[in-house]
Amino acid sequence: MSEIRKIRLAEHIVEIVSDSGEGAQKAANTFAEACAMMGNGLWTVEVIPSEIQPPPHTTGATSGNRIRLADHAVTNAGDLAHLVLAFNEMSLLSRIEADALAEDVIVVIDNKWANDPELSIQKSYAEVLDDVRARGGTVIEIPMEEETLKLIEDPRRGKNMFAVGLLAFIYARDIEVFDRIITKTFRTKSEGVRQQNIELLRRGFEYAEKHIDFQFEITPQPSEVSQMVMNGNTAIALGSIAAGFKLCSMYPITPATSASHILSEIFENFGGIVHQAEDEIAAIGAALGGYYSGVPSLTITSGPGMALKTEFQGLAVMTETPMVIVDVQRGGPSTGLPTKIEQSDLLHALYGAPGDAPKIVISPSTIEECFHVMTTARKLAEEFRIPVIVLSDANLATGQQLFPRPEITVDSLAPPMDQNPVAPGSLPFDWDETTGLSQRTIPGQPGGMSVTTGLNHSKDGKVKYDYESNQHSHRMRSRKLATLKHALKPPPLFGDPNAGLLLVGWGSTRGAIEEAVERAMAQGIPVASMNIQFLSPLPPGLKEIFERFQKVMTVELNYSDEWGDPLIDEETRRYSQLATVLRSQTLVDVDCFSRVPARPFMPKEIHEVIVRECGRLALPGQPSADVSSSTTQA
Amino acid sequence: MNRLTIEEFGNDVCDVQPHTLEDYESDIPRWCKGCGDHGVLLNLQQLLLDERIEPENVVAVSGIGCSSRLPHYLRAYGFHGVHGRALPISLGVKLARPDLNVITVMGDGDCFSIGAGHWLHTLRYNVNILVLVLDNGIYALTKKQASPTSPQGTVSNTSPFGSYLQSLNPLSLMLGISNMSFLAQSATWLPTHMEATMRKAWDHKGLSFVRILQRCPVYMPDQFGVGSDLSWSFLEDENGIAVDPALTRRAVVKQHNPRDLKAAQQVALRESPSPMGLLYWNPDLPTYEEVRHSHAPALEQDEFLRRLDDLMDKYTVHSNAGAI
Numbered sequence: 001m002s003e004i005r006k007i008r009l010a011e012h013i014v015e016i017v018s019d020s021g022e023g024a025q026k027a028a029n030t031f032a033e034a035c036a037m038m039g040n041g042l043w044t045v046e047v048i049p050s051e052i053q054p055p056p057h058t059t060g061a062t063s064g065n066r067i068r069l070a071d072h073a074v075t076n077a078g079d080l081a082h083l084v085l086a087f088n089e090m091s092l093l094s095r096i097e098a099d100a101l102a103e104d105v106i107v108v109i110d111n112k113w114a115n116d117p118e119l120s121i122q123k124s125y126a127e128v129l130d131d132v133r134a135r136g137g138t139v140i141e142i143p144m145e146e147e148t149l150k151l152i153e154d155p156r157r158g159k160n161m162f163a164v165g166l167l168a169f170i171y172a173r174d175i176e177v178f179d180r181i182i183t184k185t186f187r188t189k190s191e192g193v194r195q196q197n198i199e200l201l202r203r204g205f206e207y208a209e210k211h212i213d214f215q216f217e218i219t220p221q222p223s224e225v226s227q228m229v230m231n232g233n234t235a236i237a238l239g240s241i242a243a244g245f246k247l248c249s250m251y252p253i254t255p256a257t258s259a260s261h262i263l264s265e266i267f268e269n270f271g272g273i274v275h276q277a278e279d280e281i282a283a284i285g286a287a288l289g290g291y292y293s294g295v296p297s298l299t300i301t302s303g304p305g306m307a308l309k310t311e312f313q314g315l316a317v318m319t320e321t322p323m324v325i326v327d328v329q330r331g332g333p334s335t336g337l338p339t340k341i342e343q344s345d346l347l348h349a350l351y352g353a354p355g356d357a358p359k360i361v362i363s364p365s366t367i368e369e370c371f372h373v374m375t376t377a378r379k380l381a382e383e384f385r386i387p388v389i390v391l392s393d394a395n396l397a398t399g400q401q402l403f404p405r406p407e408i409t410v411d412s413l414a415p416p417m418d419q420n421p422v423a424p425g426s427l428p429f430d431w432d433e434t435t436g437l438s439q440r441t442i443p444g445q446p447g448g449m450s451v452t453t454g455l456n457h458s459k460d461g462k463v464k465y466d467y468e469s470n471q472h473s474h475r476m477r478s479r480k481l482a483t484l485k486h487a488l489k490p491p492p493l494f495g496d497p498n499a500g501l502l503l504v505g506w507g508s509t510r511g512a513i514e515e516a517v518e519r520a521m522a523q524g525i526p527v528a529s530m531n532i533q534f535l536s537p538l539p540p541g542l543k544e545i546f547e548r549f550q551k552v553m554t555v556e557l558n559y560s561d562e563w564g565d566p567l568i569d570e571e572t573r574r575y576s577q578l579a580t581v582l583r584s585q586t587l588v589d590v591d592c593f594s595r596v597p598a599r600p601f602m603p604k605e606i607h608e609v610i611v612r613e614c615g616r617l618a619l620p621g622q623p624s625a626d627v628s629s630s631t632t633q634a
Numbered sequence: 635m636n637r638l639t640i641e642e643f644g645n646d647v648c649d650v651q652p653h654t655l656e657d658y659e660s661d662i663p664r665w666c667k668g669c670g671d672h673g674v675l676l677n678l679q680q681l682l683l684d685e686r687i688e689p690e691n692v693v694a695v696s697g698i699g700c701s702s703r704l705p706h707y708l709r710a711y712g713f714h715g716v717h718g719r720a721l722p723i724s725l726g727v728k729l730a731r732p733d734l735n736v737i738t739v740m741g742d743g744d745c746f747s748i749g750a751g752h753w754l755h756t757l758r759y760n761v762n763i764l765v766l767v768l769d770n771g772i773y774a775l776t777k778k779q780a781s782p783t784s785p786q787g788t789v790s791n792t793s794p795f796g797s798y799l800q801s802l803n804p805l806s807l808m809l810g811i812s813n814m815s816f817l818a819q820s821a822t823w824l825p826t827h828m829e830a831t832m833r834k835a836w837d838h839k840g841l842s843f844v845r846i847l848q849r850c851p852v853y854m855p856d857q858f859g860v861g862s863d864l865s866w867s868f869l870e871d872e873n874g875i876a877v878d879p880a881l882t883r884r885a886v887v888k889q890h891n892p893r894d895l896k897a898a899q900q901v902a903l904r905e906s907p908s909p910m911g912l913l914y915w916n917p918d919l920p921t922y923e924e925v926r927h928s929h930a931p932a933l934e935q936d937e938f939l940r941r942l943d944d945l946m947d948k949y950t951v952h953s954n955a956g957a958i
Contacts, residue, residue, distance in 0.1 A: 033951070036951045037951050037952065045638070092786070120762065156840050193894040226950050226951075227950065227951045228946060228949040228950050228951065229949060229951050230949045235947070238945065238946070238949070241942065241945070242942060246730070247726070247729065247730055249726065253926050256773070266945060269941060269945075270929060270933065270938060270941060270942070271930050271932045271933050271938070272930060273729065273926050273927075273930050275725075275726075275729060275926075277722065277755075278751055278752065278754075278755035279751060281719060281752075282719075282721075282722035282725075282751070282752055282755065283722075283724065284722075285715075285719050285721075285722025285723045285725075285726060285752070286722050286723070286725050286726030286729065287726060288715075288722075288723055288726060289695070289713075289722065289723035289724060289725065289727040289728075289729075289730065290726040290727070290729065290730035291730075292713060292723070292726075292729065293726070293727045293728065293729065293730045293731040293734065295730035297726065311719075312719070313714055315715060315716050319713075328700020353872055396904065402951065405946060408939060408942055408944075408946075409939070410935055413938070413939075431691075433723070441711075443690070443691075443711040443727070443731065443734055444690055444691060444731070444733070444734065445690060446688070446690045447690070448690065448711070449660075449689050449690055449709050449711055449712075450711070450712070451660065451705045451706045451712035451713075451714055452711075452713050452714065453705075453712075453713075453714035454713065454715060454716055455714065462706075463706070515938070519742060553801060614834065618667045
């Protein structure tokens with residue numbers, strides 16, 4: 001090819017998909033790492049097959065990644081993919097069926113299937129590609145397997161690196177960067193394997209150079225500050241170590257387990273232990289026993305595990321034992337969608353447990369926050385003698401993002417365990433009447449012996465059954481939330497604080513919401529958004545802020561009834577989870593836009609909501625459109 | 635040179651006040667008159683005193699039930715948790731703080747019914763804790779429901795026409811669990827034997843499971859027969875628990891080597907009389923906490939920070955100067 005068109009772009013969304021086991025994820029991670037090293041903004045999301053060994057060459061077998069790279073910081077996975085590198089047409093089809101690809105998508109595909117001995121495969125290959133072209137897409141067929149076989153015998157061990165080479169050319173990547181990455185990725189393999197992979201990548205690059213007539217240039221912005229790249233579960237694992245936890249007690253559950261896997265490999269190197277218990281209840285029980293004895297302990301789970309752990313959460317509240325529970329939320333109810341995102345445990349986190357059991361609930365909204373929230377959680381759990389629930393989700397768990405490397409000093413670490421003698425006359429629940437806080441004694445401290453019980457008790461820990469004692473102990477446990485709330489600030493507003501519409505979100509929807517707000521603002525549509533990090537207690541000032549807007553609505557990934565559906569009206573409509581909480585706390589008529597799509601929101605979906613809702617709001621001097629009982633809701 | 639005894643050294647040189655039984659007493663027990671729990675508490679207090687264990691180094695964990703009230707009456711760090719879940723908490727305490735002495739007290743319903751999953755698995759983990767199950771074959775605190783160890787036909791509030799099932803044999807079940815290391819049985823009406831059993835259990839490094847039979851004076855006054863109907867059998871061995879010669883006149887005494895698992899399983903399968911004594915003992919098994927801690931030694935702060943730095947390096951993107 002003589003003339004290579006260089007096209008400058010602000011961002012591109014690339015998907016790499018193959019059958020499970022063919023290495024698309026490794027290819028994607030290699031490519032993503034190179035982009036990160038070169039200084040591009042990055043967000044990646046895994047495409048996960050639902051079975052361990054699905055039948056090959058089917059849409060159910062698709063495994064891979066979506067990579068969004070940009071010349072600026074990236075906060076979410078974006079809208080529709082611009083380019084797909086597919087190892088076969090069924091992987092491609094699965095992404096078409098998932099509505100993940102743009103109409104004018106560029107498809108780079110292995111052409112070995114065009115002449116496959118199976119006629120049905122030849123047919124499906126041709127049909128899928130014809131369909132792509134008919135809808136405005138471009139297809140670039142590459143003999144990936146053929147080229148790979150020139151160098152190695154088993155294409156499954158190298159086609160992915162060849163594919164990375166293709167992409168390296170298309171995105172004008174620095175080939176030397178890949179040499180360094182491959183050396184690191186394959187460090188446990190032999191020198192021969194490493195060289196082979198480097199060579200395969202170069203061949204892919206050279207093939208593309210000869211046969212592809214365009215390149216995309218997405219300008220990197222190298223950072224002054226050291227950046228780390230990892231997924232949310234890794235951030236929770238590393239953040240737990242940095243926070244000073246020493247015991248992680250868990251039971252396997254998707255999508256939480258990978259955090260424990262990482263800890264299992266490295267925790268012992270830091271004096272920590274990952275304990276796999278016989279079930280979810282034993283897991284939280286051991287964490288409670290550990291923290292009761294003075295050792296910072298956490299448990300990591302997902303929705304169904306949270307349900308099982310509820311009684312123990314109540315016990316932690318009643319005994320005022322510090323506890324940190326990480327809930328990596330997934331699709332529910334019941335077994336639901338184990339690998340898919342949903343923000344479905346908020347109400348459970350707030351209110352699960354018998355009786356009145358106030359807990360602290362925090363939700364990180366970025367992968368960087370997943371790291372730092374663990375220190376916050378530990379400190380709050382200990383200071384307030386209360387369980388702290390960290391609500392993460394499947395999107396944060398598997399998505400990768402760049403963030404500035406934290407500075408860990410001696411001050412970040414947990415203080416040494418207090419084993420000093422306790423002053424005579426000290427009480428185990430010596431509540432400060434104003435704050436509800438008290439100093440706990442740790443087993444081993446001379447003179448601090450007392451019984452800690454789940455039964456109602458007074459300051460000295462003794463069981464009490466009367467009205468006054470029960471009322472008082474409730475008052476003290478509840479007071480802790482008011483105390484913490486006084487230390488919080490109202491969340492900042494993003495976008496235009498004078499707009500008519502305010503979107504409120506929590507957790508990982510933040511990136512998509514803010515991008516949608518930016519898009520609307522760029523079009524001249526004023527809108528504001530707010531991300532809530534503390535769900536219990538809520539931050540102060542919400543009612544006052546909400547009342548400045550004509551309309552407030554939450555944007556969430558959990559279920560609510562839709563206006564306009566049969567039988568759904570103001571009497572029957574079930575609101576989404578954060579909306580329910582905000583309505584009850586602020587008495588503001590907070591509306592909601594929520595769905596359970598089994599994937600993150602795309603900014604364009606939220607942008608559509610902004611445009612629609614702003615269109616209905618009153619302009620100065622005009623009556624507002626009736627939003628709530630409209631039958632033309634989309 | 636004046637040689638001091640350990641007591642003299644403690645009292646005169648270190649000025650440590652000798653403990654008395656009172657130092658291990660907390661509230662006055664609220665158990666019914668005639669309940670065997672009183673004896674268990676007393677034995678435990680005496681044991682801790684004799685072993686010179688400081689009260690602050692004792693964590694007593696219980697579930698829910700009459701017997702689970704014990705931590706309220708023992709002067710130590712007591713944790714009275716939720717029904718069936720004492721063992722996970724105990725495991726957590728011991729795993730986090732191997733330096734502490736952990737005692738778990740449960741009833742038959744708490745351990746063998748709702749807590750069964752934790753019961754089986756904690757035995758296999760073999761944490762070095764003392765586990766006492768006070769088995770009176772009934773749910774007493776909730777006012778008489780049949781438990782897994784109630785004899786078949788027990789009339790209770792949930793089985794007014796008699797309980798339907800054969801009772802569970804927890805001994806034979808436990809002897810089927812790999813990695814379990816100590817199983818003994820006694821009864822509250824055999825105070826000397828019970829005391830000796832608890833001491834033997836205390837001396838064992840590993841999970842010492844002691845099932846203590848007792849008769850609830852309120853809800854099961856006729857259990858185990860009446861007066862001279864009561865029959866029992868003892869296991870005897872040089873490594874076992876001493877049997878009072880006075881008792882052997884009316885009881886069957888069987889020689890049993892507690893190191894022999896198969897023999898123990900045979901003995902356990904005997905329905906009645908359920909044998910008292912040391913059924914099984916394996917002192918050679920490592921404990922869970924020692925295995926785990928041997929691979930996870932505590933670090934000095936500087937070393938911890940250095941390793942954390944190395945770890946974060948692995949995830950740090952070393953930016954490429956001179957990119958396109």
